[in-house]
Amino acid sequence: MRNDGLQLLLAFTVLVTLSDSKTKKISLESILWGPGLENKAVLPVRFFYLQAVSKKGKNFTSSPGIDSFTVHIHGGPSNNERIRVHLNKLDRQDGTFIIRYRLYRTYPLLHIDVTNIDGSHVGRSPYVLRGSVRHEQCFCPEMDVKKWQHNMQCPEQELQVNRNLEMFRKKKMRWTDVVPAILERFPRGNFAHYAVIGNKVYQMTHGSIVGFKMFSEAIMLSMARKVRLPDMELLINLGDYPQETFSPNSLPVISWCGSEENADIVLPTYDVTESTLETLGRVTLDMMSVQGNTGPHWKDKISKGFWRGRDSRQERLDFVVMARANPDLFDAALTNFFFFPSDDEKYGPKVKHISFFDFFKFKYQINIDGTVAAYRLPYLLGGDSLVFKQDSPYYEHFYHELEPWEHYIPFNRNLSDLIEKVQWAIDHDDEAHQIARNGQAFARERLMPDKIFCYIQKVFEEYAKLFTDKPKIHEGMELLEQPSECECSSKIHDEL
Incomplete structure (x- = not known):
């Protein structure tokens, strides 16, 4: 190795490997993209994507295995400082992956190597991020707003x-x-x-x-x-x-x-x-983690409408009553009573909280308002289930970009047509799955x-x-x- 008088920093290399007997070798032509592969977009957690491509040049549409590639993040010339980084890979089970990493310091140089299982580089790897690779706590604002918007690839209109x-x-x-x-x-x-x-x-x-x-x-x-x-x-x-x-x-x-x-x-x-702000920090649910925990494949999910939550609206109580009367269509239960008196005979006993990721064992997710809009909708859309959304005057910042019957299935505020809508989804499985995919695609694009x-x-x-x-x-x-x-x-x- 030639010595240019520079101190070489390879003090800390992050490797993510998990054993998977079903791992398939991906092509060197696999595609990498996203803001985490360049220095311009500063985020709390930097991230990028990988689309796995087969040796025949076709995109994988199912997972080739989480260990079909390896990611190394390491430094360049510096004062022998250690790179502190939290790296995580998420398998979206459709041939694509999210790779995310959180830095804890700013570094003058960062190398990102993405390699095949045989050690050869994938896509345009290696990537070299030069010139002060900043972490979330770094107060170095971009003074040119238009340049920042360009670097972030922001939409022209909101x-x-x-x-x-x-x-x-x-x-x-x-x-x-x-x-x-x-x-x-x-x-x-x-x-x-x-x-x-x-x-x-x-x-x-x-x-x-x-x-x-x-x-x-x-x-x-x-x-x-x-x-x-x-x-x-x-x-x-x-x-x-x-x-x-x-x-x-x-x-x-x-x-x-x-x-x-x-x-x-x-x-x-x-x-x-x-x-x-707290991805890979103090939160366990975020728009990236939900994409790596979408439960079984569609055909293996339970064909029922699923819901868990507290009693923050009358329609939630009404829905639990409906679900108890139609156990072949719904799995719904209350996790807490706060606004209304509990009544085990009518509503059943309250149940323990379960992991949000376990929601996606079910094909259909029922979204009912709480005190206002139910703030779980972004995460429900990000999974691989079909969302049924209650008609509501309340909205989050993205609701008006959603289209009923394209991204979700609407149902009446008083729940009067919910059984009919769920039965339609059961009888039209392909169309239901497509709506679920559309909602997921929206979340992946607009809610990251x-x-x-x-x-x-x-x-x-x-x-x-x-x-x-x-x-x-x-x-x-x-x-x-x-x-x-x-x-x-x-x-x-x-x-x-």
């Missing part, structure tokens, strides 16, 4: 952002008027009040139940680390219920859940936000972490344009500190 902001674009608003007006209109509300000035985030809360500020605070800081945010003030509703009604005097309240009867501007739910960041950035960008005055730091606000240790150009900090 349907829900346009729907939410259309009515407000006709007004000329001032933060000095809007902020106190919202607080006066909703005196019992619980809000996190933010001011973003020079990409520094300041926060104060209003109300007595503000524990969920941990989610809004985390995403505000994470966004500011990635891209320069517009100067703005915003009030994020910390409760589940949307607040503002439609009227000529509607105010721009930001919420996690929307309603056809409300004018709130909708962000991704706190559940999706947390799973995006990179697209969540794109959506949030677009909300902030368009929201800030609504106002004509400059935001200010209010008395009582505290500066939210970003992590202090980060290796990036000082030029960025000088500009902020």
Whole structure:
């Protein structure tokens, strides 16, 4: 080996191998793609995909085995520092895989090797990420918003952002008027009040139940680390219920859940936000892990509608009664009583929680509202089961992109046609499976972490344009500190 006077870092190499007697050799022409193979898109967990190709040049449509390839992540020239990385492979059982990894430091160079079982490189491997490969806690925002959007491959338009902001674009608003007006209109509300000035985030809360500020605070800081945010003030509703009604005097309240009867501007739910930030961390359910745990193949799933949950809506109780009367069609039970009195004779005894991944042993997933929209829908779509969704005025940030009978099967709010719809799916298995696949494809494209960041950035960008005055730091606000240790150009900090 030639010595160029550079210190070679191979201090830590990650290998993922699992034994599988059914492993098939994949072709060197297998396809690799995704944001984790380049340095431009900074995410809490970087990820990329592999489409396995056979030696005959055809895409695998079933899994060739999780150990049909190996991933190595290692460093380049540095000061003999160890690379700390959490690497994980997910088999989507359709010939494709997700490879995800979380860095815990920033590195000047990163090598990603993807090799066949005989050690030969797959696709365009090896990949070399150069020039400060940053981790999630690194405060090095991209100053050029358009460049960041390009690097993240963000959609040009976000349907829900346009729907939410259309009515407000006709007004000329001032933060000095809007902020106190919202607080006066909703005196019992619980809000996190933010001011973003020079990409520094300041926060104060209003109300007595503000524990969920941990989610809004985390995403505000994470966004500011990635891209320069517009100067703005915003009030994020910390409760589940949307607040503002439609009227000529509607105010721009930001919420996690929307309603056809409300004018709130909708962000991704706190559940999706947390799973995006904490993948390979403190959460066990996220949009990537669910794709690697979709249960048996479609033909081997149980042909019943499945549901578990608490008693947060009357229709949930009604559904359990329906399921007990139709055990050949449904497996449904309550896991907790909180809103209604328990009645074992009518509803059966409450049951223990089971792993969300075990839901996908069943072909049909029944999605019924909770207090508002049921926040499990993104994960149900990401599995390999058919979603039946209750008609509802409530929605998450992506609902208006979904099409009934294309991505899911709708049923009446009062459940009156649910038995009929499930029976249709049983009698039309091929069509039902195709709808399930369509829903899964939507989730894989639109609900992955990179697209969540794109959506949030677009909300902030368009929201800030609504106002004509400059935001200010209010008395009582505290500066939210970003992590202090980060290796990036000082030029960025000088500009902020």
